[in-house]
Amino acid sequence: MLPNFLAAIGLFGCLLILTRYVAAGRKLAIGAFVGLAVCGFSPAGSLLLRPLEDRFPPWVPGADAPDGIIILGGSTKPEVSAARGFPVSDIGVDRLITGAMLARRYPNARIIYSGGSPDLLPGNLREADYALQILGELGIPRDRVQIEGYSRNTAENATFSKAAASPKPGDHWLLVTSAYHMPRAVGLFRAAGFPVEPVPTGWLTSGHTTWLDLGNFASSVLLVHVASREWIGLATYRALGRTSAFFPGP
Numbered sequence: 001m002l003p004n005f006l007a008a009i010g011l012f013g014c015l016l017i018l019t020r021y022v023a024a025g026r027k028l029a030i031g032a033f034v035g036l037a038v039c040g041f042s043p044a045g046s047l048l049l050r051p052l053e054d055r056f057p058p059w060v061p062g063a064d065a066p067d068g069i070i071i072l073g074g075s076t077k078p079e080v081s082a083a084r085g086f087p088v089s090d091i092g093v094d095r096l097i098t099g100a101m102l103a104r105r106y107p108n109a110r111i112i113y114s115g116g117s118p119d120l121l122p123g124n125l126r127e128a129d130y131a132l133q134i135l136g137e138l139g140i141p142r143d144r145v146q147i148e149g150y151s152r153n154t155a156e157n158a159t160f161s162k163a164a165a166s167p168k169p170g171d172h173w174l175l176v177t178s179a180y181h182m183p184r185a186v187g188l189f190r191a192a193g194f195p196v197e198p199v200p201t202g203w204l205t206s207g208h209t210t211w212l213d214l215g216n217f218a219s220s221v222l223l224v225h226v227a228s229r230e231w232i233g234l235a236t237y238r239a240l241g242r243t244s245a246f247f248p249g250p
Contacts, residue, residue, distance in 0.1 A: 002228035003221045006035040036221070045223025046205045052230050053179040054207060055249055056186070059199040064172060065106045070161050070196065071099035072177040072185060073115015073151070076130040087130035091226075092178050094202030096131055099176045100138035102199065109174075111140070112164050114148040114157045154185055154233070155242060158192040167194060178202040180226060184233050187248035198250075 010032030016025025038044055074092035081088045089096075103111050113135070115127045128149040136142050148164045151157045167173060177185050179200035189196050204223060238246040 003036060003039050003225050006032045006039070010036070039224040040217035040220045042220070045220050045225075045227055048227035048231070049180055049223050050205050050207065051247075052181075052183055052227065053200070053203050053205055055183045055247070056179070056198045056200050057250070059174075059197075061105070066102075066109050066174045066197070067167075067171045068110035068112065068165055068173045069099060069102050069106070070165070070173060070175050071095050071111070071113045071131075072154070072157050072175070072181070073113070073127050073131065074178070074181070075115070076127040076134065078127045078130060081127075081130045087133045089134070090127075092181075092202060093134075095176050095178060096134050097138070098199060098201040100135055100140050102174060102176065103135075103140050103144070110146065110165070111144055112146045112148055112161055114151055114161045114164075116148075116150045116152055116156075154181070155188050155237070157185070158188040158194060161189075162192050162194040165194070172197065174199050176201060178204075180204060180230055183248050184230060184237065184243075187234070187243035187245060188237065190248065191243050 010029050013025045013028025013030075013032060016022070016028065019025070072092075072095060075090055075096045076093070077088045077090050099111070099113070103109065113128050113131050115131060126147075126149040128147045132142055132145055132147060135145055146164060148157075148160045151160045165171075165173065173194070173196045175182075175185060175189060175196035176199045179202060182198050182200045186196070186198055204226065234243075234246055237243045
């Protein structure tokens with residue numbers, strides 16, 4: 001989000017330079033360039049992402065088997081998959097891998113994959129359809145996975161997953177999603193009245209970031225993009241009263 005915003009500001013500044021507002025355009029363009037340089041040539045992304053990824057510790061198996069496992073979407077690219085005729089993974093593919101590992105560990109647990117289309121308007125392309133293919137290749141029978149294929153965002157993931165699971169008091173459900181996404185997901189599941197045990201996966205940082213940890217420009221900008229999206233999402237849901245805490249934790 002933040003890198004895209006800076007790029008748009010920079011482009012706007014360049015356009016202003018072509019008008020009589022040369023000074024203002026120059027300031028905007030230089031400011032945006034400096035901002036993008038900080039995003040791409042500093043550990044800013046890791047520093048922004050680490051608090052999100054460290055909020056919930058790595059999952060440790062308990063003595064009791066769970067009643068069910070919820071795997072959140074974001075693991076496939078439905079448009080690209082449809083165009084190529086083959087399931088194409090996205091940044092959250094670790095959610096599928098971890099979900100499959102848990103499913104094999106707990107053969108009697110129910111499995112719900114929650115992921116529809118990120119578009120505002122419902123469409124025919126659902127990432128869940130392609131996720132189901134990948135889970136099948138990972139050894140999870142298709143008839144074992146219940147698909148919730150209508151959610152378009154994390155809030156709907158929580159609401160629709162609860163409806164699909166129909167949890168009873170005392171039921172034990174695991175929630176699988178990327179570590180950076182877990183605070184927002186847990187906050188929304190709690191708000192929906194669906195208690196879950198977090199199983200974070202797909203860490204993007206090592207957890208030991210220093211100012212000397214400089215990656216390549218593209219990967220660093222990606223980290224800033226992911227982190228800014230999560231922090232903005234946390235703030236937005238809290239401001240709208242959709243969650244009870246800005247930064248949900250254990």
